[in-house]
Amino acid sequence: MSWTSILADIIGATILFAVPLLLVALGGMFSERSGVINIALEGIMIVGALCSCLTLVGLDKSGFGASHPQLGMFIAILVAAASGAVFSLLLAFASINLRADQTIGGTALNMLAPAFAIVLTWAVQGQGQTTILIPTWTRITQENFGIEKADTFFQNLIFKSFYLTTIVAVILFICAYVLMYKTRFGLRLRSCGEHPQAADSVGINVFKMRYAGVIISGCLGGIGGLAFTVAAGSGFQSSVAGYGFLALAVMIFGNWKPFTILGASLFFALFKIIGSYSDSIPFLPSFESVNSSEYIYLMLPYVVTMIVLILTSKKSRAPKAEGIPYDKGTR
Amino acid sequence: MKNYFKSKGFITVLASVISIVVGLLIGFILLIVFNPAYAVGGLGSIISKGFSSSDKFAKVLYQAAPLIMTGLSVGFAFKTGLFNIGATGQYTVGAFMALVFGIQFQMPWWVCLIAAMIGGAIWGFIPGICKALFNVNEVITSIMFNWLGLFMVNLLLNNMPVMLADHWGASNKDRTAALASANPSAIIPKLGLNELLHSNYMNISIFIAIIIAVVIYIILEKRTFGYELKACGFNKDASIYAGINAKRNIVLSMVISGALAGIGGGIYYLSGTAQYTIVKSLLAMGFNGIPVALLGASSPIGIIFAALFISYIQVGGEALQPEYAKEIIDIIIAVIIYLSAFSLLVKNILGKFIKTDTSNVNAEDKAVTPPEPVPAKPAEVAPTEEKGGNE
Known part of the structure; x- marks a missing residue:
């Protein structure tokens, strides 16, 4: 392999794994800046991935998917967003209306989602069939654009590891930034996470804003679940391998701000990918005397993140009112 | 009062x-x-399977012991205002330490348990010190340390040939040696309980777990130290004002929490019936400590019952297969x-x-x-x- 194609592979794979982290961490940002700790991101991802993968299989069987591949993928993305949003309502109801402990509610949902996914997968696919395979037409191929296959940098980059979710993620990232910082809604949402009493006193409906925050996080989390499943490549197995929790870490690492979250997710994904390409990158040590040296590279992103977190911890600042149920009586 | x-x-x-x-x-x-055809029978087996035979009952107790420990770990941290989501990493490191002392160093079981405790404590100490000194959120650090613990243990095990089953006559390389062939003295004593309940699963680990739960209860409810820890959990600023060293307490709380999860890992893998398998996914036992702690309302005594209950219906759930x-x-x-x-x-x-x-x-x-x-x-x-x- 030439070095350009390796470089294209590494960049492509980094983006591929950064996309779910970015989407889910942005989702967490909306929820937490409205004042609700969303530890249920892992569960939301699983539900989004489950529903969208079932949709993809359904579209595949009906023949619609093969004839309109990217439209089919778009429908799956919408389903992922909708199912994630519906699932997140459970968190919103418990933590906003009933003022329950947000960590407890989130933990319950994290437990519910994989169990529900396994039970439903069994029910749909038959006993013991725990993997939902993703149809191959979900990939973006050269034929979609009517161009010929060639071994160029950009073709390697785009057609190996880009999906419709990648493009959607870019659009959603821009939307998220604009929504959070350039609209009245964003300002109100943030105020509910900082000082809900003050927000309420100027006529902002704190309950509505927090519901909006959680539902947006549900949409983004659901799409993130689908994005993770296409990135993982082996089909949906009722799990997102802890990416929801990682996204939580990326969100804190990214200081609850969109651009730093983008940086954090790319950073984390890059260090994750370096490990799997360590054989093809000449200047990396290969630890020949050590058995299973892949674990050293698997540990790398976590170690680096820890170091960065310790170095930047003085600047870290969580939304002030997150985790505290809003009680009108405290105004 | x-x-x-x-x-x-x-x-x-x-x-x-x-x-x-x-x-x-x-x-x-x-x-x-x-x-629908199996629904009534299914519910019946969830509710009654754990008591259907002495073997099943022994399995309930066998699984409950590590659950009590991880539940205590999460619950203890909750009481002191911290969310220790890293119990599974501390559990893994504890299990590793116990097995290293058991297989590599051929130590008796109680030394292995102490080693497990120390291993878990170290894995709790790092998130604690990061929180206390650098104000890094303990949730993110413990998530990181779950994975770091898992990968480190797998890396080390792959480079310690004596630890693996194939060094002791078995054929598989992907798991640690069975204690029965490697070092029977590292197996937690059964004191005849296995014959009483006609089950290999039974040993004294459930009593160890309950005694530790009672000790934790006494520390939290009857000692100044526990009061200080809880005060930090309720209101950090007020406790600092009252002269309590909040930073020291955060670290200590995470160390104790980690030690508890570590003992849980030790208890489970020193039972003689479990072998640590090298896989790339986190162990569920550590995460199950969170529901146990929540169900037991973080109280050590409540956690004993919560762990017994969850273990009980899990044994019932295994009987649901293959219909569900x-x-x-x-x-x-x-x-x-x-x-x-x-x-x-x-x-x-x-x-x-x-x-x-x-x-x-x-x-x-x-x-x-x-x-x-x-x-x-x-x-x-x-x-x-x-x-x-x-x-």
């Missing part, structure tokens, strides 16, 4: 029982939806925890109701000390919850 505390305990138990009943009901509905996926049990547990989140609200309402009740009685007649029946109740209710499963 004592009466108030006990009646609060009673309300907590009552709220938990209500959530358990609703959880089981929803589980039953799921059974009907997915396979055993994960239906996880759905039931999830529903119970979701409802127990509400129950904080219910508890407040109930609490107000019962509080005014007892205070009225007190006001009417102080000499008779009428609230006696109330404190007696929690002791009654807790066993019936277990007996309820007996039928």
